Amino acid sequence: MAAGEDASALAAAAQPARPADRTILRGIVWGSLFVLAAKFAGAGKEMVVAWRFGVGSEIDAYLFVFNWATWPLAVWFAAVSAVVVPLFAQLRAERPATELLQMKRELFGGSLLLGLLLGGGVAMLLHELVSLPQLGLPAETAALASTIATPMAGLALLGVPICLLSAWMIADQRYANTLFEGIPALAIALLLSTAAVAGLGGLVLATLVGFGLHLIALLVALGTQRSLALPRLSLRSPHWAGLYRGIGIALAANALLAAVVLIDQWFAAGLPAGSVATLGYANRVLALVIGIGVTAVARATLPVFSATRFEPGNALWRVACRWAALLLLAGIGAASIGWWAAEGIVGLLYERGAFGGQDTQAVAHVLRHGLLQLPFYFGAVVLQTMFSAQAWYGALLLASAAGMAVKLIASAWLIDSHGLIGLQWSTAAMFAAQGLVLFIIGRTHARSMAT
Numbered sequence: 001m002a003a004g005e006d007a008s009a010l011a012a013a014a015q016p017a018r019p020a021d022r023t024i025l026r027g028i029v030w031g032s033l034f035v036l037a038a039k040f041a042g043a044g045k046e047m048v049v050a051w052r053f054g055v056g057s058e059i060d061a062y063l064f065v066f067n068w069a070t071w072p073l074a075v076w077f078a079a080v081s082a083v084v085v086p087l088f089a090q091l092r093a094e095r096p097a098t099e100l101l102q103m104k105r106e107l108f109g110g111s112l113l114l115g116l117l118l119g120g121g122v123a124m125l126l127h128e129l130v131s132l133p134q135l136g137l138p139a140e141t142a143a144l145a146s147t148i149a150t151p152m153a154g155l156a157l158l159g160v161p162i163c164l165l166s167a168w169m170i171a172d173q174r175y176a177n178t179l180f181e182g183i184p185a186l187a188i189a190l191l192l193s194t195a196a197v198a199g200l201g202g203l204v205l206a207t208l209v210g211f212g213l214h215l216i217a218l219l220v221a222l223g224t225q226r227s228l229a230l231p232r233l234s235l236r237s238p239h240w241a242g243l244y245r246g247i248g249i250a251l252a253a254n255a256l257l258a259a260v261v262l263i264d265q266w267f268a269a270g271l272p273a274g275s276v277a278t279l280g281y282a283n284r285v286l287a288l289v290i291g292i293g294v295t296a297v298a299r300a301t302l303p304v305f306s307a308t309r310f311e312p313g314n315a316l317w318r319v320a321c322r323w324a325a326l327l328l329l330a331g332i333g334a335a336s337i338g339w340w341a342a343e344g345i346v347g348l349l350y351e352r353g354a355f356g357g358q359d360t361q362a363v364a365h366v367l368r369h370g371l372l373q374l375p376f377y378f379g380a381v382v383l384q385t386m387f388s389a390q391a392w393y394g395a396l397l398l399a400s401a402a403g404m405a406v407k408l409i410a411s412a413w414l415i416d417s418h419g420l421i422g423l424q425w426s427t428a429a430m431f432a433a434q435g436l437v438l439f440i441i442g443r444t445h446a447r448s449m450a451t
Helices: 002-014 017-053 057-094 097-129 139-152 154-171 176-180 183-192 199-224 240-269 275-307 315-350 357-389 393-418 420-450
Strands: none
Touching: 017 057, 017 176, 017 183, 017 199, 017 275, 017 315, 057 097, 057 139, 057 154, 057 199, 057 240, 057 275, 057 357, 057 393, 097 139, 097 154, 139 154, 139 199, 154 176, 154 199, 154 275, 176 199, 176 275, 183 199, 240 275, 240 393, 240 420, 275 315, 275 357, 275 420, 315 357, 315 420, 357 393, 357 420, 393 420
16 A cells, blocks of 8 residues: 555656656757857857957957956846746745736836946946956056946946846746847947947947847837836835845855856966957857857746746656756767867857967867866756755855855966866866755755655
8 A cells, every 4th residue: 555655656746747848848949049049149249359359458358347247247147037036936826916016016126226236336346456456467458447447337237127127038938038138249249340330449339239229128028028017116015025035145156156257367367468368258159058058948947947846746856857967968968079179160250350370279279178067067057947946045055155165276276287278177177066066955855855
């Protein structure tokens, strides 16, 4: 009798897996198509930027300021998605529609205020940061970065509401927001291709225009879907308390992961001139590969995992492990192909104008070693989204802290002997450590539920 009951329980627990797999697969297919389109726009932008600027002080200054200005946005988007998507799923399932509308309006109003405050803070921070002698920026690069710090802070003003509206679309299982992420790159490519927009100032202007068009596209899309709510500056919703508890930990966890770009810049700034640009070009090619797979998978799995958050059993853990294993294998395959094709890809994307053959070889060399992170990153992303959907934010913070500790130690150890290659190895080690911690915690929890 006990054996029969066990078998029935296992069969019941397995039932959600099949529809979950189908929903995830459908989301990955559509998401991958939209990511691919957005990344093509990004590739076009990289071609134009390489053609106009090559590897030098101007592009070093732009990338330095851009990465620092957008780092808070990366943290905010990851945190707000991890918390808001499960919250919206809970409100739809358990609460009247008026409560979801109220929460949307107050979140939108808060994001506009936060964007204004963050923009001013970023402007002041950047001016102080570029003047720090400890940073080791060449004098010309630091001077150029100082001239564009204030206008580039406008990215924070536009980016905070962009992140929130994108999270809304993910919660609605609408994948067009991924397509919209290519709008800034497309705007930069088109504007820099004209004679009227030139120089570092033109690149900054094109970037701001692209972010503005991205925000408009999200507003129009949500408006046509009748999912847009007018902003309101208030904190009357009863769900703010739960949001605060989750978003604080999620912000801390994602801040650690998003700091990888800044850590790499910090170490690379002390290397010869052009190192920041070389690393940036290599990592943007890497982002093309990561984005097609990881972005689509994360955005396909998060709403599915959130919708099954309150179901009993550990079937969700088995689904997550299955997809994590598949993506780890996909990462090994992608890294193998990329290692062989790296120089050809870099040459195709960048080698024109001021970007010569030696630059291609240098970027391809760094890119090859950056590909080592793909299997670990691909495998960990599903576990991250499952933990976010289950509101296990403390575990995410622990895994992120462990990964960041590995990243810092490995970077300091490897930078002197291996330069940019050492930074790429340290990133691979970081994702391996993070994924291992998540797996151990998840397996322990699943076993406790089975007993």
